[in-house]
Amino acid sequence: MSTATATWKSLPLPWQVAFEEAWAAYRAGTFGVGAVLVDPANGDSIVTSGRNRVMQQQRSPRTLSGNMTAHAEMNAFAELDQFDAEGLHLYTTLEPCLMCAAAAMLLNVEHVHFAARDEFFAGMDELWGKHSFTAARQPSSTGPFDGPLGYFGRLLAMTFNLEQLVGQSAEQLARDEQPALADLIDRIATDDQWMAIRKSGTVHRALGHLCDEFILDVRVVLTHS
Helix, strand or coil: CCHHHHHHHHCCHHHHHHHHHHHHHHHCCCCCCEEEEEEHHHCCEEEEEEECCCCCCCCCCCCCCCCCCCCHHHHHHHCCCCCCCECCEEEEEECCCHHHHHHHHHCCECEEEEEECCCCCCCHHHHCCCCHHHHHCCCEEECCCCCHHHHHHHHHHHHHHHHHCCCCHHHHHHHHHCHHHHHHHHHHCCCHHHHHHHHHCCHHHHHHHHHHHHHHHHHHHHHCC
């Protein structure tokens, strides 16, 4: 069994669904981020899921799309059939931004699990403690992942900056802050097998190809993280 297969099979279901949502967003040409809400009191059953739809125009009831509020976490929150998220846990492939962190606080999310650190737009460490109300409702948090999964979460999200925001400040910031990761994203974009997987493959297959064919590059990125 390959390292990637073993890693994937060892993941709890919430993480598998979150990464599947992130992969769907990545393939759709928007920020590759996915999120799920789970109920730990009910065996970590999945309550809702969502993905980033910032660049997608298809609209449906209770789905945010086509503007900068359409983050993965916000779409997971929008699917709730209850007043708040008290007692629920949020799993997200990228550290929540200020908007999503504030929404988690207002909804009374109990705990936030995030796979990858967001160096550009992070909110988890910035919002809490600024006011007594937010401090009292602060969810606990766990993250980021060490190893390939944390790196994979960052790659899926950062690709948009390099491919869709060429010449803009967001692209340059990504290249300046994460040069090793940016270089790898540029090179996998010329890899025929990766592009075929991106077109019609699964997230598990993508992770496997990344680890099998670019494992040394992954280690370099992690070393410089």
